[in-house]
Amino acid sequence: MPRQVDHDQRRRQIAEAVWRLATRGGLEDVTLRQVAAEAEVSARLLQYYFGTREHLLLGALEILNDDAERRARERLAQLGEAPGTRAIVRGVLFELLPLDEERRSRHLVYTAYFVRFLTDPALATVARDAPRALENLVAGLLVQGQESGQVPQNLDAAAEAAFLVAGAEGLQSSVLLQQRSAEDAIAMIDHQLARVFTTPFEPPPASPAAGPA
Amino acid sequence: MPRQVDHDQRRRQIAEAVWRLATRGGLEDVTLRQVAAEAEVSARLLQYYFGTREHLLLGALEILNDDAERRARERLAQLGEAPGTRAIVRGVLFELLPLDEERRSRHLVYTAYFVRFLTDPALATVARDAPRALENLVAGLLVQGQESGQVPQNLDAAAEAAFLVAGAEGLQSSVLLQQRSAEDAIAMIDHQLARVFTTPFEPPPASPAAGPA
DNA sequence: AGTGTTATGGTTCGATCGCACCATAAACTG
DNA sequence: CAGTTTATGGTGCGATCGAACCATAACACT
Numbered sequence: 001m002p003r004q005v006d007h008d009q010r011r012r013q014i015a016e017a018v019w020r021l022a023t024r025g026g027l028e029d030v031t032l033r034q035v036a037a038e039a040e041v042s043a044r045l046l047q048y049y050f051g052t053r054e055h056l057l058l059g060a061l062e063i064l065n066d067d068a069e070r071r072a073r074e075r076l077a078q079l080g081e082a083p084g085t086r087a088i089v090r091g092v093l094f095e096l097l098p099l100d101e102e103r104r105s106r107h108l109v110y111t112a113y114f115v116r117f118l119t120d121p122a123l124a125t126v127a128r129d130a131p132r133a134l135e136n137l138v139a140g141l142l143v144q145g146q147e148s149g150q151v152p153q154n155l156d157a158a159a160e161a162a163f164l165v166a167g168a169e170g171l172q173s174s175v176l177l178q179q180r181s182a183e184d185a186i187a188m189i190d191h192q193l194a195r196v197f198t199t200p201f202e203p204p205p206a207s208p209a210a211g212p213a
Numbered sequence: 214m215p216r217q218v219d220h221d222q223r224r225r226q227i228a229e230a231v232w233r234l235a236t237r238g239g240l241e242d243v244t245l246r247q248v249a250a251e252a253e254v255s256a257r258l259l260q261y262y263f264g265t266r267e268h269l270l271l272g273a274l275e276i277l278n279d280d281a282e283r284r285a286r287e288r289l290a291q292l293g294e295a296p297g298t299r300a301i302v303r304g305v306l307f308e309l310l311p312l313d314e315e316r317r318s319r320h321l322v323y324t325a326y327f328v329r330f331l332t333d334p335a336l337a338t339v340a341r342d343a344p345r346a347l348e349n350l351v352a353g354l355l356v357q358g359q360e361s362g363q364v365p366q367n368l369d370a371a372a373e374a375a376f377l378v379a380g381a382e383g384l385q386s387s388v389l390l391q392q393r394s395a396e397d398a399i400a401m402i403d404h405q406l407a408r409v410f411t412t413p414f415e416p417p418p419a420s421p422a423a424g425p426a
Numbered sequence: 427a428g429t430g431t432t433a434t435g436g437t438t439c440g441a442t443c444g445c446a447c448c449a450t451a452a453a454c455t456g
Numbered sequence: 457c458a459g460t461t462t463a464t465g466g467t468g469c470g471a472t473c474g475a476a477c478c479a480t481a482a483c484a485c486t
Contacts, residue, residue, distance in 0.1 A: 026328040028241035032474060042435050053474060111327045115239040117390060132392055159404050163380050166387065166401070170379030177330060179345055191372050245444060255465050266444060
């Protein structure tokens with residue numbers, strides 16, 4: 001059904017307008033009129049595709065989440081055919097940093113929604129699971145590193161994984177606030193990884209043959 | 214001047230209403246009418262004490278900041294007469310965690326303001342310096358610990374301090390979102406401190422004689 | 427050809443927004 | 457005591473809010 005494509009594209013176009021406005025002035029700038037103007041559609045269309053404003057905010061967040069997961073998978077797949085455990089952990093943590101405009105905008109939108117996550121049950125369910133999943137993913141990778149001798153056996157994989165994720169989230173805030181450069185954040189992550197991994201060094205994930213488009 | 218007291222008390226009363234509303238529904242719920250109702254004063258009074266809404270948001274944030282610093286000093290002073298370096302670092306990091314309703318509310322208000330910090334220059338200046346100051350404070354304490362043999366010499370004090378602060382901030386988010394309990398966050402901080410400090414253990418900061426009121 | 431469905435624009439309504447304006451009682455100043 | 461300043465309440469105005477409502481092209485199916 002080719003209409004479905006148009007339908008989703010329209011929703012995406014509107015959702016992107018929501019993101020842009022939210023990153024600029026927070027959710028209070030996300031009014032139906034402003035979104036309509038930003039997306040260059042009529043206000044009526046917002047009602048048509050999302051209904052009420054509440055559903056618009058919810059829908060825009062769901063699309064953002066889908067994007068985040070898809071792009072993360074793409075970037076991780078881009079690490080090469082057989083990336084080392086450390087490179088994967090590094091890539092996962094980097095998804096939490098605003099290293100490009102896409103991720104910067106995304107994390108900014110999340111913070112704009114943050115307070116709502118606590119009160120609005122519909123929004124809460126959407127964004128509740130992601131961080132825990134990341135911790136478990138990293139913890140699993142560290143255990144895998146322990147089995148292959150890249151990570152010391154006496155290291156508490158779960159605790160270190162959780163703190164690495166927490167640290168990356170904290171770095172996210174400081175980079176967003178421009179209290180620290182993205183390069184500094186990267187260096188700090190690598191500094192911690194150098195502590196957790198005993199492998200002397202890891203080649204940077206540059207794949208010369210199949211480079212990024 | 215005894216009027217000054219009344220004046221500041223009125224401003225505080227209004228600011229607290231701003232905080233409560235911001236923690237519930239974000240800044241978009243902080244309307245002049247709602248604040249007036251929450252503070253149980255007339256809307257006219259908000260104009261009188263703060264002027265425009267912009268100044269109200271700014272003023273409420275400044276009062277919050279003053280509170281945060283004062284309470285932090287109080288809690289640190291409560292550690293006892295000669296607290297160990299590790300206990301001080303622990304106390305500083307705990308200021309970043311929502312360990313009680315006061316800190317929980319405060320950090321929630323900060324996240325409600327977050328996006329504004331990036332665009333509003335007046336707000337930016339207010340909240341820009343605090344995190345850097347914390348990092349430097351912790352870094353200085355770690356160096357002090359190195360000099361007294363409590364912290365290994367080969368440890369990068371600045372890098373570890375920054376990552377400890379970042380980790381605490383990340384834990385803050387997860388505790389606010391109830392993805393983790395405050396006790397777990399405390400345990401994770403202590404786990405990291407056990408790594409940074411070589412001192413075998415630290416007595417808990419309970420002062421039996423001069424206990425808290 | 428007719429008839430529903432989809433996708434769009436425009437308009438309007440009641441509520442609420444921030445804020446300017448007016449009034450006034452109490453307190454301080456001379 | 458007269459006058460200014462401080463501290464408060466009330467009210468109204470223009471703008472904007474979210475959302476309901478009405479119209480109608482374009483296409484699908486029969």
